[in-house]
Amino acid sequence: GSHSVTLWARDAEQARQMQQERANTRYLRGVQFPASLQVVSGDAVAQAADADLIVLGTPMAALREWLTQLAQVRVPVVWLCKGFEAVRAGAPEGSVGLLAHEVCQQVAPDLQCGVLSGPSFADEVARHQPTALVAASAFPGVSQLLVDAFHGEALRVYANSDIIGVEVGGAVKNVLAIATGLCDGLALGLNARAALITRGLAEMSRLGLALGARAETFMGLSGLGDLVLTATGDLSRNRKVGLALAKGMTLAQAVESLGHVAEGVYSARTVHARARLLGVEMPITETVVDLLDGRLAVADAVHSLMTREPRGELDTSP
Numbered sequence: 001g002s003h004s005v006t007l008w009a010r011d012a013e014q015a016r017q018m019q020q021e022r023a024n025t026r027y028l029r030g031v032q033f034p035a036s037l038q039v040v041s042g043d044a045v046a047q048a049a050d051a052d053l054i055v056l057g058t059p060m061a062a063l064r065e066w067l068t069q070l071a072q073v074r075v076p077v078v079w080l081c082k083g084f085e086a087v088r089a090g091a092p093e094g095s096v097g098l099l100a101h102e103v104c105q106q107v108a109p110d111l112q113c114g115v116l117s118g119p120s121f122a123d124e125v126a127r128h129q130p131t132a133l134v135a136a137s138a139f140p141g142v143s144q145l146l147v148d149a150f151h152g153e154a155l156r157v158y159a160n161s162d163i164i165g166v167e168v169g170g171a172v173k174n175v176l177a178i179a180t181g182l183c184d185g186l187a188l189g190l191n192a193r194a195a196l197i198t199r200g201l202a203e204m205s206r207l208g209l210a211l212g213a214r215a216e217t218f219m220g221l222s223g224l225g226d227l228v229l230t231a232t233g234d235l236s237r238n239r240k241v242g243l244a245l246a247k248g249m250t251l252a253q254a255v256e257s258l259g260h261v262a263e264g265v266y267s268a269r270t271v272h273a274r275a276r277l278l279g280v281e282m283p284i285t286e287t288v289v290d291l292l293d294g295r296l297a298v299a300d301a302v303h304s305l306m307t308r309e310p311r312g313e314l315d316t317s318p
């Protein structure tokens with residue numbers, strides 16, 4: 001667009017190269033940077049202080065560190081991360097990982113903050129292919145700022161004040177995409193895939209409601225929308241992890257072969273732990289966790305899901 005945008009990268013040499021080549025050849029091959037984009041490195045907090053909006057494009061694992069550094073800035077801060085924090089090594093017994101807005105409440109409670117989410121493979125966004133997003137924030141001014149900054153010919157941005165629902169959708173869909181990748185990798189069929197997506201949406205919604213989200217959010221872009229995209233779209237890194245596991249790769253090999261983050265791998269245990277604390281049943285997530293932790297073999301996963309006790313489709317009790 002016409003905004004002046006500064007992309008900060010932690011690696012000075014890579015920043016210099018991107019600025020010179022006008023492209024990010026490692027992560028976004030074949031996309032030319034617009035003239036309005038400048039790439040810099042160095043003191044990020046000092047450089048961000050004069051901006052109108054700060055967008056954090058790091059994986060979930062780096063969010064706490066960045067929100068801590070930015071806690072005193074007066075500029076609105078939004079993130080693109082989709083996940084729960086992984087349970088930190090050495091964390092006290094019983095502690096669980098947080099959603100991004102919970103991390104923000106903890107380390108930067110004074111920030112005007114929000115999230116941009118929804119079905120959006122970066123590659124397609126960068127090529128201006130039509131995409132619809134959700135801007136969620138407890139601060140109406142921040143959602144409006146996101147709409148003003150990003151809404152345009154190729155991007156529609158819808159505001160939603162239910163940040164819990166938007167973040168639960170973005171986090172849980174990654175875990176479910178690993179399951180769907182596995183399902184497709186094992187050639188279990190189209191019926192099985194539709195069942196996984198639909199029952200996955202049910203367990204995502206149950207967790208969300210228990211955490212205080214609104215049910216309608218799960219029928220929206222950051223819920224059903226992003227679940228369908230990530231579970232069925234071959235660009236998904238989480239889906240690729242499932243496909244790789246089905247081929248017999250170890251988790252370490254699957255993660256290594258990606259070269260990008262697959263947040264579902266790091267969020268799955270936290271999703272499961274928080275569901276258990278709330279008494280919410282999430283059988284697909286539980287199966288993914290058992291697979292990732294090596295307690296369940298790929299070949300036994302289907303049996304484990306199919307032999308559960310019958311239940312009503314609309315049951316919400318565990």
Ligand SMILES: NC(=O)c1ccc[n+]([C@@H]2O[C@H](COP(=O)([O-])OP(=O)(O)OC[C@H]3O[C@@H](n4cnc5c(N)ncnc54)[C@H](O)[C@@H]3O)[C@@H](O)[C@H]2O)c1
Pocket residue numbers: 010027057058059060062065080081082083120121122123259260261263
């Ligand atoms: N790629 C997509 O299509 C897409 C779409 C929507 C949301 N997301 C979400 O955005 C987040 C990032 O995903 P991605 O696709 O960019 O991952 P990626 O693995 O492709 O790239 C991550 C980038 O973050 C940088 N990084 C890592 N740790 C950092 C730190 N401590 N400080 C600064 N930079 C750091 C890496 O160097 C790399 O450039 C994830 O939470 C993901 O779920 C991704």
Ligand SMILES: O=P(O)(O)OC[C@H](O)CO
Pocket residue numbers: 082118119120121122174177226229230235236237238239261262263
């Ligand atoms: O490649 P994935 O699986 O991280 O999915 C990317 C985006 O979250 C899709 O909206």
